[in-house]
Amino acid sequence: MDWEGIFGGMSSASFFNFSFMGKYGGYILQALGYTLLLAVVSVLLAIIPALVLAIMRLSKNKIVRTISGAYIAIFRSTPLLVQLSIIYFGLFGAVRIPNTWQLFGFIPLSRFIPGVVALALNSSAYVAEIFRGGILAVDIGQTEAARSLGLPAWPAMRMVVLPQAIKNVLPALANEIITMVKESSICSTLGMAELMFAAKTVAGSTYITLAPYTIVAVIYFCINYPASKAIEAIERRMRRGDRK
Amino acid sequence: MKKLIALLLALAMATGLTAAFADGTLVFGTSADYAPFEFMYPDENGNMVYGGIDVMVAQYIADELGMELRIENMDFNYLLTALSMGDFDMVLADIEPTEDRKKAADFSDPYISEKPERILVRKADAEKFQDAATDFQGVSVGAQTGSTKVDKASENLTGCVVVPLQLVTDLVNELVNGKVDALVLDGSVAESYAAQNEDLVIAEKASEVFGAYNEVAVAVAKGDPKGLLPGINAAIAKMTEEGKVEEFRTFVATLQGIEEVSAEAPEGYAKDGE
The missing domain is CATH 3.40.190.10 (Periplasmic binding protein-like II)
Structure with a gap:
């Protein structure tokens, strides 16, 4: 496609001057891969800690409850950008990752790992709340029935409550990935070459200052809107088995 | 216990701070959203590479030092922080050595007398x-x-x-x-x-x-712990004598299609992106 020919005549401050796409289209696609990887990996990493946090949060032990509560409170009450900066320069200032290690040849791990860790730590606070809601939504009668059949507390949780809770939270979990796809744009400030970073780079390199943002907005939308529709469909499908 | 500490130290050395310098790589930090000084563009194979006046100067310095250049890209505001943490060996990002910045990093001799604001x-x-x-x-x-x-x-x-x-x-x-x-x-x-x-x-x-001009210099970590400054200054002196910067400037303008002059790429430059 002759992007240069079609859009070349437009003002470089136009929202629709896509003349850079011929040269930078491949780069933007690669950036999309980076974004998706950041989002999916960080939510997957967040699941186990989140489950632990949620169960701690529901514990009878006050200290355990407070620890989990404090973690969730801290990560939900401070901006992600602040957390990212502190984790990148603080934690990963002490723990060095050799900056020659690369994933798929274009993702330097020395950036990717701090980014994923920050997003996952942040995400685990939110996912923990999702899990807690999911566990609480399971009828207390289920626990009572399990306990009266002689199951101790933890097996009752693990074998009766959690399977039902996980079914409850799957749609919310998928929504968290969508949120992460958008939130991960914050990693652009630390040089992770995801979509927002690609937009900034293209704008700074071509002097076409607005159209790159239009492109990435369209890409974000085309990823997230169908994904959220798909989740809705899955949610409907899963509700079919529920007793009316 | 001592053995453990020694092992940990060795591990830290191997994975961390000094590795970059020891293996003959010169890590150069910049903020590639600032054409014509540093930006990204696709080469003939469609791979994104770094280009710009600062990138070419960095390449020249690396060649003079006999090291291999590796480019790291980051937001301008974080560059000097990351430099002092040892993420980079040097930073070139059209930086003017002001008094405040001199508190955070050491600077080479100026390599460009840049047009003023x-x-x-x-x-x-x-x-x-x-x-x-x-x-x-x-x-x-x-x-x-x-x-x-x-x-x-x-x-x-x-x-x-x-x-x-x-x-x-x-x-x-x-x-x-x-x-x-x-x-x-x-x-x-x-x-x-x-x-x-x-x-x-x-x-x-x-x-x-x-006023008439601004001076732009290379930043290295405060106190120059890797001893790079003398080499960098020597390279800059040679580069200035050869009038290389003007050559770079023209080449970059051609690259961006601003000037119609068709300049050949000075050997080995503008292709050494990540």
Whole structure:
């Protein structure tokens, strides 16, 4: 496609001057891969800690409850950008990752790992709340029935409550990935070459200052809107088995 | 216990701080959203590579030191922080060594006498902004945060209201959309935007307030722990003597399609992106 020919005549401050796409289209696609990887990996990493946090949060032990509560409170009450900066320069200032290690040849791990860790730590606070809601939504009668059949507390949780809770939270979990796809744009400030970073780079390199943002907005939308529709469909499908 | 500590130390050495220098790689940090100094473009195979005047200077320095250059890209505001943490060996990002910055890093001799700041305005307003002392009363002037431009704008354009933003591209958007009425940018950057965008012009007369030139230097970590400065300075001296910077400038302009001159790529340059 002759992007240069079609859009070349437009003002470089136009929202629709896509003349850079011929040269930078491949780069933007690669950036999309980076974004998706950041989002999916960080939510997957967040699941186990989140489950632990949620169960701690529901514990009878006050200290355990407070620890989990404090973690969730801290990560939900401070901006992600602040957390990212502190984790990148603080934690990963002490723990060095050799900056020659690369994933798929274009993702330097020395950036990717701090980014994923920050997003996952942040995400685990939110996912923990999702899990807690999911566990609480399971009828207390289920626990009572399990306990009266002689199951101790933890097996009752693990074998009766959690399977039902996980079914409850799957749609919310998928929504968290969508949120992460958008939130991960914050990693652009630390040089992770995801979509927002690609937009900034293209704008700074071509002097076409607005159209790159239009492109990435369209890409974000085309990823997230169908994904959220798909989740809705899955949610409907899963509700079919529920007793009316 | 001692063995354990020794092992940990060895591990830290192997994975961390000194590795970059020891293996003959020179890690160069920059913020590649600042054409014509540093930016990214696709090479003939479609791979994104780094280009720009600073990138070519860095390559020259690496060649002179007999090291291999590796480029790391990061937001301008974080560059000197990451440098002091040992993420990079040096930073070239059109940095003027101001007093404040000298507290955070050590600087080489200047490698470019850069054109001074220029005031970029909308074409329709070109007549309005003639005199830096009188015409900027109450006018919103955009400048890049973390750069010297914020201070220079408020010092030189009497009565102006400075609007600091992180990215030059965002500043240009603000100007085009009328959110600010003028921008203070580096001379080369302002000229590039004026050349690329027909609605924007440089307020030449008012810009004279910024003097004749600015000096741009290479930053290394405070105290020069890796002992790079003497080598860098020697390379800069040689480069200046050979008049290389002008050659780089012309080549970069050709690369961006600003000038029609067809210059051959100076050997080994502009292809060494990540």
